[in-house]
Amino acid sequence: MNLPAAALHEPPASAAKLPPSPTSIDAVTRALAASFGNRLVTSLAVRQQHGHTLTWIPNQPPDAVVFPQSTQEVSDIVSLCAVHGVPVIAFGTGTSLEGHVNAPFGGVCIDMSQMKAVIAVHAEDLDCVVQAGVTRKELNEHLRDQGLMFPIDPGADASIGGMAATRASGTNAVRYGTMKDNVLALTAVMADGSIVKTSTRARKTSAGYDLTRLLVGSEGTLGIITEITLKLHGIPEAISAGVCPFPSVKAACDATIITIQSGLPVARIELLDEVMIRGVNIHSKLGLPETVMLFVEFHGTEASVKEQSERFGEIAAEFGGGPFEWATKAEDRSKLWQARHDAYWAARALRPGVESVATDVCVPISQLADCVEETKRDIEASGLIAPIAGHVGDGNFHTQPLVDLTDPEEVARAEAFIERLVKRALAMGGTCTGEHGVGQKKIKYLEAEHGASALVVMRTLKRALDPQNILNPGKILVL
Amino acid sequence: MNLPAAALHEPPASAAKLPPSPTSIDAVTRALAASFGNRLVTSLAVRQQHGHTLTWIPNQPPDAVVFPQSTQEVSDIVSLCAVHGVPVIAFGTGTSLEGHVNAPFGGVCIDMSQMKAVIAVHAEDLDCVVQAGVTRKELNEHLRDQGLMFPIDPGADASIGGMAATRASGTNAVRYGTMKDNVLALTAVMADGSIVKTSTRARKTSAGYDLTRLLVGSEGTLGIITEITLKLHGIPEAISAGVCPFPSVKAACDATIITIQSGLPVARIELLDEVMIRGVNIHSKLGLPETVMLFVEFHGTEASVKEQSERFGEIAAEFGGGPFEWATKAEDRSKLWQARHDAYWAARALRPGVESVATDVCVPISQLADCVEETKRDIEASGLIAPIAGHVGDGNFHTQPLVDLTDPEEVARAEAFIERLVKRALAMGGTCTGEHGVGQKKIKYLEAEHGASALVVMRTLKRALDPQNILNPGKILVL
Numbered sequence: 030m031n032l033p034a035a036a037l038h039e040p041p042a043s044a045a046k047l048p049p050s051p052t053s054i055d056a057v058t059r060a061l062a063a064s065f066g067n068r069l070v071t072s073l074a075v076r077q078q079h080g081h082t083l084t085w086i087p088n089q090p091p092d093a094v095v096f097p098q099s100t101q102e103v104s105d106i107v108s109l110c111a112v113h114g115v116p117v118i119a120f121g122t123g124t125s126l127e128g129h130v131n132a133p134f135g136g137v138c139i140d141m142s143q144m145k146a147v148i149a150v151h152a153e154d155l156d157c158v159v160q161a162g163v164t165r166k167e168l169n170e171h172l173r174d175q176g177l178m179f180p181i182d183p184g185a186d187a188s189i190g191g192m193a194a195t196r197a198s199g200t201n202a203v204r205y206g207t208m209k210d211n212v213l214a215l216t217a218v219m220a221d222g223s224i225v226k227t228s229t230r231a232r233k234t235s236a237g238y239d240l241t242r243l244l245v246g247s248e249g250t251l252g253i254i255t256e257i258t259l260k261l262h263g264i265p266e267a268i269s270a271g272v273c274p275f276p277s278v279k280a281a282c283d284a285t286i287i288t289i290q291s292g293l294p295v296a297r298i299e300l301l302d303e304v305m306i307r308g309v310n311i312h313s314k315l316g317l318p319e320t321v322m323l324f325v326e327f328h329g330t331e332a333s334v335k336e337q338s339e340r341f342g343e344i345a346a347e348f349g350g351g352p353f354e355w356a357t358k359a360e361d362r363s364k365l366w367q368a369r370h371d372a373y374w375a376a377r378a379l380r381p382g383v384e385s386v387a388t389d390v391c392v393p394i395s396q397l398a399d400c401v402e403e404t405k406r407d408i409e410a411s412g413l414i415a416p417i418a419g420h421v422g423d424g425n426f427h428t429q430p431l432v433d434l435t436d437p438e439e440v441a442r443a444e445a446f447i448e449r450l451v452k453r454a455l456a457m458g459g460t461c462t463g464e465h466g467v468g469q470k471k472i473k474y475l476e477a478e479h480g481a482s483a484l485v486v487m488r489t490l491k492r493a494l495d496p497q498n499i500l501n502p503g504k505i506l507v508l
Numbered sequence: 509m510n511l512p513a514a515a516l517h518e519p520p521a522s523a524a525k526l527p528p529s530p531t532s533i534d535a536v537t538r539a540l541a542a543s544f545g546n547r548l549v550t551s552l553a554v555r556q557q558h559g560h561t562l563t564w565i566p567n568q569p570p571d572a573v574v575f576p577q578s579t580q581e582v583s584d585i586v587s588l589c590a591v592h593g594v595p596v597i598a599f600g601t602g603t604s605l606e607g608h609v610n611a612p613f614g615g616v617c618i619d620m621s622q623m624k625a626v627i628a629v630h631a632e633d634l635d636c637v638v639q640a641g642v643t644r645k646e647l648n649e650h651l652r653d654q655g656l657m658f659p660i661d662p663g664a665d666a667s668i669g670g671m672a673a674t675r676a677s678g679t680n681a682v683r684y685g686t687m688k689d690n691v692l693a694l695t696a697v698m699a700d701g702s703i704v705k706t707s708t709r710a711r712k713t714s715a716g717y718d719l720t721r722l723l724v725g726s727e728g729t730l731g732i733i734t735e736i737t738l739k740l741h742g743i744p745e746a747i748s749a750g751v752c753p754f755p756s757v758k759a760a761c762d763a764t765i766i767t768i769q770s771g772l773p774v775a776r777i778e779l780l781d782e783v784m785i786r787g788v789n790i791h792s793k794l795g796l797p798e799t800v801m802l803f804v805e806f807h808g809t810e811a812s813v814k815e816q817s818e819r820f821g822e823i824a825a826e827f828g829g830g831p832f833e834w835a836t837k838a839e840d841r842s843k844l845w846q847a848r849h850d851a852y853w854a855a856r857a858l859r860p861g862v863e864s865v866a867t868d869v870c871v872p873i874s875q876l877a878d879c880v881e882e883t884k885r886d887i888e889a890s891g892l893i894a895p896i897a898g899h900v901g902d903g904n905f906h907t908q909p910l911v912d913l914t915d916p917e918e919v920a921r922a923e924a925f926i927e928r929l930v931k932r933a934l935a936m937g938g939t940c941t942g943e944h945g946v947g948q949k950k951i952k953y954l955e956a957e958h959g960a961s962a963l964v965v966m967r968t969l970k971r972a973l974d975p976q977n978i979l980n981p982g983k984i985l986v987l
Binding site: 151152153154155156195196197198202206207209210219223224225226227228229230231232233234235236237238239240242243245246247251262263265266286289290291292294329330332333336391392393394395423424425454455458459460461462463464465466467471474475478479480482483485486487489490491492493494505506 | 630631632633634635674675676677681685686688689698702703704705706707708709710711712713714715716717718719721722724725726730741742744745765768769770771773808809811812815870871872873874902903904933934937938939940941942943944945946950953954957958959961962964965966968969970971972973984985
């Protein structure tokens, strides 16, 4: 009885020819230069800076880089590019990891670094409105006086627009959620240049389709995010943080599962394997024991933080972990978390001179120990150096093979390892990326994860909202 | 420079003629009867039961009601209806409030009440997978032995599928979020009968477009939700609940703002105005003082619940509220929340024999006191009886004019009041519905809330995913 009457996947009626013709590029560049003056840059150096992020994909520079200052200017740029069928790629701070902002078909890179206004802070409502180019550290600097914070912390000092576009999360997500949970509303420029406000400042709504969540995580392929309304949180009255060694990955994961299951509102719970700890010790000049560790943080009142940390200590001990050492001073805590945040660089310290190929997967937490342990065995069997760090409260972990990109055999070995990692995560009911996003490098895994029908729906959405395929083409989906 | 090159709003190429011809209905009904036997019902009584919910919209019965037992059967039904251009309307428990399941163009109602399987409970991962017809109380009954709960509680014992489709929330949302936050993944049948799984059981993902959130809140207009993967929570070790009288709406709202701002993790914080309390006293035989009240609940450990309740008592006292009376026994707590949940019926006790016209709005919490107070003055000036209850931690409140539907003048007066209520909420930065959804009655407010460009995007999505407009036509959007 299965008779598809009106198949969803209609061919794109009006897709632009990619890459665009030199004539189209020329027309767009001239018009932008006339409007934007020296905020339109076509020098090779600047184009190359925008054609490559922290990834092993070769540099793919755009044809021009433009620096708008308002949503209306972004709309003007997109409208112009739409007329000429020229790609537009939004650029935040260039810290994405899977080739999100490289420009495989050239086009115009929209650099958001001059959109830095904190438009409003509504302390009573625990929300704020910012332009897309504000970074998370800049925002927290701005908020501190008011006792407020924006907790989402992917490590890098990424822009809020980029974090929304990649559905970023990081160390605090186990308690505060990801960008999907912390964006109340967006302003975005659609493929025809129209400006859309997706929602209001109300904490919840049932008023129509959730355009906010459709754009969060769409990596600039459905619209260009220009302003974001974010949830904020009060800076906790008390914070306690500490490190706890474990005899094995399994012991650390089991302690994490019980911590989460028992409802302890842990703010951060991070696993670093012994290889990563060795890198951290080198890079951050720490003297941590080189074994599997959990870095943990609790937020609350003095009394509740004390209660939480005692409970966690008991749980850790049950699994052979400990001693659980607390950093009670703010500066010791900062040092600890700085070391965790620097894990990307610490990993590189393990094999100076080669490239780091960071990637991530996420599995149901019950599968985490198995997934990490199998992955470690795989790393060893592959002869790779690849430290592991993970936001284990969410079942999300990263590995970072250190690869000599001039050696094709080693590159192939690393690629094959990542493919096995993704297949392992999918077989365990997980996802090919917990927080890095798809970019170019994870495109090939989406059908295995979501199935053919879901990919048809995703392509249908992309074709409906960007019929010319000019918004960050070549990312997330093959059309 | 604003030259829309590729406008998003293309006309629907293949929209079905609505209502469908008797021949089409006949063909579909015969084919369904052949496949489903006595699970296909066309009696007027059953059709009318499915053509009306708790709303003042007149009964709009479907042409037939079918009771599938699996996702594949739903797919078969939708495929058949797609061939014949016949509308399909998903039906949960019929407790929606804005005319979501009425069938203005006839068609086939898919009643999910025989899809009651709890497919899996993953206690370690704090998630479960259920068929769409499982109700929240049935699920909690199933989970209790394992010390787990599903906290989202809209009052009615709604189906999980219906709650996902309307992006429901309710009393616990201030702590646990809404359906948008608690659905990890969905299985849905799309307009062509294809079956889509939107995501995995991983706690977070950045793997492509967020089809889960696109379907949550789409009210059966983009796909029919058949299975849901839900986040679960451990039943808290300790729960404390109590009631606290306040001298005014403003005092109660101000105490709520400070409670939220200071990071007290309140699980429920509900405002009932003095009119609603009068109804509750009548309906639930309670002897509460007839003034503005907050009903409050805290979840946590014994120590943290004690700390939270003491803090709340201090905050309430600062605003002239109190005394704060605690129900420490589970049975007293149940009685209290049963009374709150019965508010819909309690309100009706204030004017027996007429209809209740429940509606809701949601505003930034800083605007809540003004919005509720202006609304109360408006109620008085309008000569209506309309008690107010609200999930004030989220800025969301309900009012429930009691209206004699046989009196056109009174109906017009109530309609005009609701229109002013919505405009007031929008002017304060809020939304026309916090949790009830759009259905038929809120369609006219969406453009004022979202703007014309956002409505173009919503219509584009609808046309792309349901080119024939057969999925719950006449809801959310005018095409």
